[in-house]
Amino acid sequence: xxxxxxxxxxxxxxxxxxxxxxxxxxxxxxxxxxxxxxxxxxxxxxxxxxxxxxxxxxxxxxxxxxxxxxxxxxxxxxxxxxxxxxxxxxxxxxxxxxxxxxxxxxxxxxxxxxxxxxxxxxxxxxxxxxxxxxxxxxxxxxxxxxxxxxxxxxxxxxxxxxxxxxxxxxxxxxxxxxxxxxxxxxxxxxxxxxxxxxxxxxxxxxxxxxxxxxxxxxxxxxxxxxxxxxxxxxxxxxxxxxxxxxxxxxxxxxxxxxxxxxxxxxxxxxxxxxxxxxxxxxxxxxxxxxxxxxxxxxxxxxxxxxxxxxxxxxxxxxxxxxxxxxxxxxxxxxxxxxxxxxxxxxxxxxxxxxxxxxxxxxxxxxxxxxxxxxxxxxxxxxxxxxxxxxxxxxxxxxxxxxxxxxxxxxxxxxxxxxxxxxxxxxxxxxxxxxxxxxxxxxxxxxxxxxxxxxxxxxxxxxxxxxxxxxxxxxxxxxxxxxxxxxxxxxxxxxxxxxxxxxxxxxxxxxxxxxxxxxxxxxxxxxxxxxxxxxxxxxxxxxxxxxxxxxxxxxxxxxx
Amino acid sequence: xxxxxxxxxxxxxxxxxxxxxxxxxxxxxxxxxxxxxxxxxxxxxxxxxxxxxxxxxxxxxxxxxxxxxxxxxxxxxxxxxxxxxxxxxxxxxxxxxxxxxxxxxxxxxxxxxxxxxxxxxxxxxxxxxxxxxxxxxxxxxxxxxxxxxxxxxxxxxxxxxxxxxxxxxxxxxxxxxxxxxxxxxxxxxxxxxxxxxxxxxxxxxxxxxxxxxxxxxxxxxxxxxxxxxxxxxxxxxxxxxxxxxxxxxxxxxxxxxxxxxxxxxxxxxxxxxxxxxxxxxxxxxxxxxxxxxxxxxxxxxxxxxxxxxxxxxxxxxxxxxxxxxxxxxxxxxxxxxxxxxxxxxxxx
Numbered sequence: 082x083x084x085x086x087x088x089x090x091x092x093x094x095x096x097x098x099x100x101x102x103x104x105x106x107x108x109x110x111x112x113x114x115x116x117x118x119x120x121x122x123x124x125x126x127x128x129x130x131x132x133x134x135x136x137x138x139x140x141x142x143x144x145x146x147x148x149x150x151x152x153x154x155x156x157x158x159x160x161x162x163x164x165x166x167x168x169x170x171x172x173x174x175x176x177x178x179x180x181x182x183x184x185x186x187x188x189x190x191x192x193x194x195x196x197x198x199x200x201x202x203x204x205x206x207x208x209x210x211x212x213x214x215x216x217x218x219x220x221x222x223x224x225x226x227x228x229x230x231x232x233x234x235x236x237x238x239x240x241x242x243x244x245x246x247x248x249x250x251x252x253x254x255x256x257x258x259x260x261x262x263x264x265x266x267x268x269x270x271x272x273x274x275x276x277x278x279x280x281x282x283x284x285x286x287x288x289x290x291x292x293x294x295x296x297x298x299x300x301x302x303x304x305x306x307x308x309x310x311x312x313x314x315x316x317x318x319x320x321x322x323x324x325x326x327x328x329x330x331x332x333x334x335x336x337x338x339x340x341x342x343x344x345x346x347x348x349x350x351x352x353x354x355x356x357x358x359x360x361x362x363x364x365x366x367x368x369x370x371x372x373x374x375x376x377x378x379x380x381x382x383x384x385x386x387x388x389x390x391x392x393x394x395x396x397x398x399x400x401x402x403x404x405x406x407x408x409x410x411x412x413x414x415x416x417x418x419x420x421x422x423x424x425x426x427x428x429x430x431x432x433x434x435x436x437x438x439x440x441x442x443x444x445x446x447x448x449x450x451x452x453x454x455x456x457x458x459x460x461x462x463x464x465x466x467x468x469x470x471x472x473x474x475x476x477x478x479x480x481x482x483x484x485x486x487x488x489x490x491x492x493x494x495x496x497x498x499x500x501x502x503x504x505x506x507x508x509x510x511x512x513x514x515x516x517x518x519x520x521x522x523x524x525x526x527x528x529x530x531x532x533x534x535x536x537x538x539x540x541x542x543x544x545x546x547x548x549x550x551x552x553x554x555x556x557x558x559x560x561x562x563x564x565x566x567x568x569x570x571x572x573x574x575x576x577x578x579x580x581x582x583x584x585x586x587x588x589x590x591x592x593x594x595x596x597x598x599x600x601x602x603x604x605x606x607x608x609x610x611x612x613x614x615x616x617x618x619x620x621x622x623x624x625x626x627x628x629x630x631x632x633x634x635x636x637x638x639x640x
Numbered sequence: 641x642x643x644x645x646x647x648x649x650x651x652x653x654x655x656x657x658x659x660x661x662x663x664x665x666x667x668x669x670x671x672x673x674x675x676x677x678x679x680x681x682x683x684x685x686x687x688x689x690x691x692x693x694x695x696x697x698x699x700x701x702x703x704x705x706x707x708x709x710x711x712x713x714x715x716x717x718x719x720x721x722x723x724x725x726x727x728x729x730x731x732x733x734x735x736x737x738x739x740x741x742x743x744x745x746x747x748x749x750x751x752x753x754x755x756x757x758x759x760x761x762x763x764x765x766x767x768x769x770x771x772x773x774x775x776x777x778x779x780x781x782x783x784x785x786x787x788x789x790x791x792x793x794x795x796x797x798x799x800x801x802x803x804x805x806x807x808x809x810x811x812x813x814x815x816x817x818x819x820x821x822x823x824x825x826x827x828x829x830x831x832x833x834x835x836x837x838x839x840x841x842x843x844x845x846x847x848x849x850x851x852x853x854x855x856x857x858x859x860x861x862x863x864x865x866x867x868x869x870x871x872x873x874x875x876x877x878x879x880x881x882x883x884x885x886x887x888x889x890x891x892x893x894x895x896x897x898x899x900x901x902x903x904x905x906x907x908x909x910x911x912x913x914x915x916x917x918x919x920x921x922x923x924x925x926x927x928x929x930x931x932x933x934x935x936x937x938x939x940x941x942x943x944x945x946x947x948x949x950x951x952x953x954x955x956x957x958x959x960x961x962x963x964x965x966x967x968x969x970x971x972x973x974x975x976x977x978x979x980x981x982x983x984x985x986x987x988x
Contacts, residue, residue, distance in 0.1 A: 543692055544729035546716040547800075548743035548790065558742070562733045 096457035097473075103454075103520045104476055107491035114494050115334035118327055126327070126334035136315075140338060143311040146225055147294040150232035154289050157233065158240025159282060164385060165241075166248035167274070168372045171382040179389035184238035185624055186397065187581040189298025189598065190617050192231045193605050194396035195222050196302060197403055197614075202410065204399060227303045228311075232293045234392040239292075240285045247281035248274075266372050284353045291346035295339065295484030297584040298598075302605070312339050313486040313584070320490070320588060329494065336487045347482050397621070400614045409610035422615035433616055435593065436600035439511060443596060444579035447518035448526075448572045454519075455526025455571065460560070462527070463534045464542075474527075481524030485584030492517040493588060509591040517585045522575040529574060533567025534560075566638045573631035580623055597623075643668040643830060644798065647709070649698030651684050651854075658684045660854045662698070666832070671824055673833045673841040676851035677877070682834045685851075686800055689832065690723055691716035702797055717746075722791030722829075723800040726807065728783045730775045736762075736786050737771040743794045761789040764823065781812045788820070792827065799824075801833045805840065817844060838878050842866065850874050872988055875918045882919045882962050886987075888912065897959035900937050908987045917985040921965040925981035926953065928972070936979045944974055955980055 118125035130136045161180055164170045183191065198205045199222035206218035221227065255277060259269045297313040304314060312335060319325065319332040374381055402413040404422055411417045426433035461467070462474045480488060496513050499506040507513045537560060545555040561568070583598035590599045597620050604613035642665035649662040659681040666672055674682035687693040689700060691707070691714060699709030707714045730739055737758060744754045762768055765785040775783055784804060791799055801820070805813045821844050824831055835841055841848045842862040850857040850865065850873075858870045869875035872883065885896040891904045893915065908915070927936070942961065943954035951971065953964045955978060964980060972978065 538727055538729065540725040540727050540729035541731060543690075543716070544723070544725060544731070544787075544790070545742070546692075547690060547719075547721055547723040549717045549720075549746040549794070550742075551715075551717055554746060559731060563731075 092457055093461060096454050096461070099454050100458065100473070100476065103516065103523065104480055107488075107495035107520065108479070110495045111333050111336065111487070111491040114330050115337050117330055126330050129331055130334050130338070136335070139310050139312055139315045139335075142225065142309065143294055143313075146228045146232065146300065146311060147290050150229045150236065150293050151286055151290045153229065153233040154237040154240050155282060155286055158237040158285065159244050161237070161385070162241045162245040162248055163270075164381070166245055167270075168374050168381075169378060170374060170385070171378065172386065176385060176389060179386070179393045180238055180241050182238075182393040182397065183235055184242075185628070186235075186621060187298070187583065187598070187624075188231065188235035188296060189302060189583050189602065190400070190581075190621065191235050191396055192299045192302040193601070193613065193617065194400045195227070195231050195234075196605075197399045197409075197610065198222075198395065199227070204402075223303055223306045224309055225304075228300050228309070231299050231303065232296060234396075235299070236289045236293060239289055240282075243285040243288075244278055244281050247278040251277055270372070280353055284350060287346050287349045287353065291343055291482075294342055295486070295584070297484075297486055297587065298602070302602075312336075313484060316486050316490060317588065320493070329490075332490055333494065336484075336490050339484045339487055343483050343487075347478075400617050400621075403610055404614035404618045406611060409608075422611045423619075426612050426615050426619070430612065432595055432603075433600055433612065436595040436597045436616070437619070439594060440580050440597040443511065443515055443518055444576045446515050447522055447579050448575040450515075450519050451523045451526040451575055452530070452568055452572050455523055455530050456561075456564075456568065458523075459527045459530040459534055460556075463531050464539070477527045478524055480521050485521065485582070486588065488517055488521045489585040489588030492520065492585075509594070511594045514586055514589045514594065514596065517589055518575075518579055518582065521585060522579060525574050526571050529567050529571035530564060533564040537563050566635060569634055569638070570631065573627060573634075577624055577627040577631070580627065581620055642666060643670075643703060645699070645701045646689070647699040647701075649685065649688060649700065650696045651681075651688060651693060652696040657854045659688070659695075662856060664849060664856075664859065666830060668830055669828045671821070671831045671833065671844055671846045673835055673845040673848045674851060675835055675838060675841040675848050675877070676857075678836060679853075680851040681854040682836075682849075682851050683802060684854075686802055686832060686834045689798075690721060690800055691719050720794065720796055721798050721800055722794060722796035724784075724787045724791050724802065724804045726803040728780075728787045728807075730778075730783045730786045730790075732775050734774075735771065736767060736773055736775070736778070739775070739786050740789045740793050743790065747794075757793055758789075761793045764792070764826070765789045765819075780808055781816060784808065784816060788823070792823070792829070795827075795829075797830065799829045799831045801831060803834055803836070805835075806837070813840075820844065842878070850877060852877075868986060869918070872916060872918075875986065875988075880921055880963065882921065882924070884917045884919070884960065884962075884985075886915045886917050888915060893917070895960070898937075898957050900957065902982065902985075905984050905987060907984075910987075916988045918988075919962070919982060919985055921952065921963040922950075922967070923983045924962065924964045925983075926955070926964050926966050926970060926972075927979045927981060928970075928976075936981055938977065938979055941972055941974055941976045941978060944972070 115126055116122055116124065161176075165173050165176055165180075170176070197203055199220060200206070201218040201221050203218075203222070206220070209215065209219040210217075222230070251274070256269050256273050259273045260266070264272060294311075295313065297317065300309070300311045301314045301317065304310060310318065316332045316335055316339075319328045319335070322328055325331070403409055405419065406413055406417045407419050407421065408417075427437075428434070458473060458477055462470050462477075492513060493508070496516065497506065497508045507516065541559055541563070542555055545559045550558060581598050582596065583602060586596040586599050587602060590596065595603070597616065601613050601616050601620065604610075604616065644664075644666040646662060646664045646666075650660050651658045662681075662685055664672075674685060676682050684693060688695045688698075688708070694713065695708060700707050701709075702719070706712050707719050731742075734742070740758050740761060741754050744757060749757070758771075759768075762771055765788050767782065767785050767789065770778060770782060775786065778786065787804070804820070805816055808816060817840060820831075823829075833840070833844065842865070845862060847859060847861055848865050849859050852873050858865065858874045865874065865878050869878065875881045876883070886893040886902075887896060888904065889901075892901050893904055894901050895917070937957055939955040939957040939962070941953050942956045945952040950965050950967050953966070953972070955962045955964050957980070962980065
């Protein structure tokens with residue numbers, strides 16, 4: 082195998098160089114900066130972070146909203162997956178669709194739509210005040226409980242997906258054995274079913290928690306109004322506040338707290354998935370034990386359907402309604418309907434037009450570059466036995482596990498100075514966002530391509546070599562055609578989320594270099610809700626179109 | 641000079657020798673089998689010849705070209721070899737035609753010539769009706785033929801076969817065995833064939849190399865292997881054998897556990913006191929009655945297995961049990977008292 086590498090050496094060299102520049106260098110810089118104060122090595126930043134009461138509060142806020150929203154997501158997600166997979170509830174296909182909608186909508190869009198519904202002047206509060214004659218709104222979405230609410234409705238889908246798979250793959254004979262032993266159906270549920278899917282529940286809990294503590298959009302849209310800060314929004318504020326001395330270094334040490342939490346998360350996830358081996362995933366789709374809901378069947382179906390409509394469909398309808406009205410706040414009657422907002426953002430407003438082009442360029446570029454480097458690194462990790470490939474694998478797995486805020490900050494610190502030879506800085510250009518996207522998403526590329534490469538048996542490549550093919554010819558004629566489906570799905574796995582990326586872009590954008598998410602964010606901060614909503618709808622359309630295209634391509638390749 | 645010369649080829653993984661001091665000369669057109677249990681180093685040796693594993697030491701020469709040794713190490717694609725893999729390694733994204741044409745395409749042979757050459761080998765392996773199909777539309781045996789055709793299309797100087805029949809069912813294996821042998825006779829290609837199946841090695845090879853724990857045990861024709869194995873391992877691995885311990889006493893040998901004394905064979909001149917004697921089950925003769933010949937030994941049938949063409953008995957002689965195979969219709973019940981006649985043994 083060592084010989085096989087030889088002819089591809091220069092390609093590996095390029096990939097490792099990219100890895101060093103894209104991942105290792107920014108990570109070193111951010112750690113280094115967290116230990117420097119006024120250009121000298123010191124622990125001052127950490128002392129500031131640990132002694133300042135307002136910083137404590139930020140950490141506490143982050144933990145509070147993330148933990149509570151994780152618990153709510155687990156309750157809703159597990160309950161829904163149980164109802165859908167283990168009861169005779171009606172309309173399972175429609176319910177599943179309703180559950181999956183929040184998964185497609187970026188969480189900051191969800192925050193904006195809930196703001197339109199439940200801010201003190203939101204649609205629902207208005208209706209309430211008109212109906213009851215009250216002068217005070219019913220409820221306000223701003224503050225911690227609003228953040229928890231939106232985080233919950235944005236992340237229960239993930240819990241549902243993971244635990245639903247576990248329910249589906251579970252071998253029913255375990256449950257039947259309990260039943261034969263005399264346990265009632267509910268007892269079986271409590272004694273056998275739930276304990277068996279516990280690893281899946283815990284693992285989804287870790288994922289949701291890390292994702293929520295890394296979230297920037299929701300706490301910023303619903304927290305800034307009340308000066309309620311969490312780690313990610315505090316770091317953002319520090320970077321935009323030039324009055325604080327050494328604000329970048331303090332931000333760097335604050336981001337180390339996020340890194341620590343994320344690393345504990347990775348470790349827990351790793352621990353849980355490796356321990357999960359006792360789980361019962363046989364893949365055998367035998368007859369599942371179904372609980373008969375009896376006379377409650379219709380009531381429960383209606384309740385769950387209604388709830389899903391409220392938390393999945395209503396927000397989209399709210400944004401759609403706003404995007405079609407002449408001015409925000411007008412009731413959505415026929416008289417007020419217009420397509421003007423769409424015309425405005427698509428053909429007139431320069432920032433909105435630019436942002437669409439920028440995001441398409443960035444998503445396309447990041448997906449293509451990450452997949453290109455990813456192919457080489459994945460090949461190195463899976464197909465060679467060179468020492469140190471495990472280290473490469475670990476380094477590559479880091480960026481996507483870290484909060485976007487950390488990535489954004491690391492990229493700023495690493496690239497703010499002019500490049501050595503060219504004497505220009507990529508800071509304040511579109512390039513810096515591209516570099517950050519590639520760093521962040523390369524993990525996804527390497528992971529999907531690695532799993533396709535593992536399926537390619539070594540003898541297929543050896544047969545090519547013995548037939549006279551060089552390393553490159555073997556790659557071109559044998560390896561790449563065989564992993565093409567994995568490469569394409571990896572590309573879309575990056576392209577689609579990159580289209581709506583907010584957390585990293587908000588730290589790196591500059592005038593003229595807005596992404597769609599940044600434009601939506603800025604428009605709604607300026608109070609231009611109609612344009613923000615129209616642009617959000619365009620973004621949602623692009624995301625759905627991306628998914629459809631990806632599904633269509635993978636069906637065509639596999640069929 | 642021989643066509644292929646392999647000199648003291650060695651592969652060391654850390655402190656373990658996978659292959660040690662492997663030396664072999666092969667003549668043009670020979671069919672050589674590497675035979676041994678799994679982990680004996682036969683596949684490692686083959687992959688060193690192919691260029692997939694770099695030897696720790698040694699030299700490989702094919703024709704007048706040095707392909708490994710003295711600082712030379714040709715890449716697999718530079719060695720001009722054909723190889724058939726255990727898993728066939730037929731590329732699933734290419735048609736039968738594209739698979740077979742690939743080595744020619746790499747060599748930039750012109751289209752017309754590729755077509756001629758491919759149809760020539762396709763005919764040789766009997767795949768005329770399948771050239772446009774993809775591998776997933778073919779049976780295991782047909783995929784095996786695609787792999788063979790792809791290996792032969794370059795007219796390689798040497799064809800390497802790595803347990804090519806082990807994934808096929810028994811009937812098909814017999815058929816492919818005959819076809820491979822037939823192909824070799826027609827093309828005159830030199831073949832190295834790796835297998836753990838003694839029947840394959842015995843039936844196809846001109847010479848067999850038996851390996852164990854990285855070391856060559858014996859090199860010889862199938863007949864030599866069977867009739868005069870040079871050590872206990874070879875005798876045990878090829879065919880079935882009764883091993884008996886014996887003690888030398890002047891010009892005779894006492895078989896341990898019995899009162900039987902046999903004359904010292906003329907071939908035995910090692911002078912060792914304790915020896916091992918090998919008897920093939922089919923070489924031992926079973927007779928019903930005892931007729932006081934010195935070579936006739938008394939025993940009793942304790943096990944009997946009917947196998948259709950032969951009957952296998954286990955005969956108890958004092959404290960020793962001997963396997964005896966009879967092809968004749970001598971059908972004896974258990975507990976029958978019999979006499980056996982021992983042939984001249986192979987002695988170590």
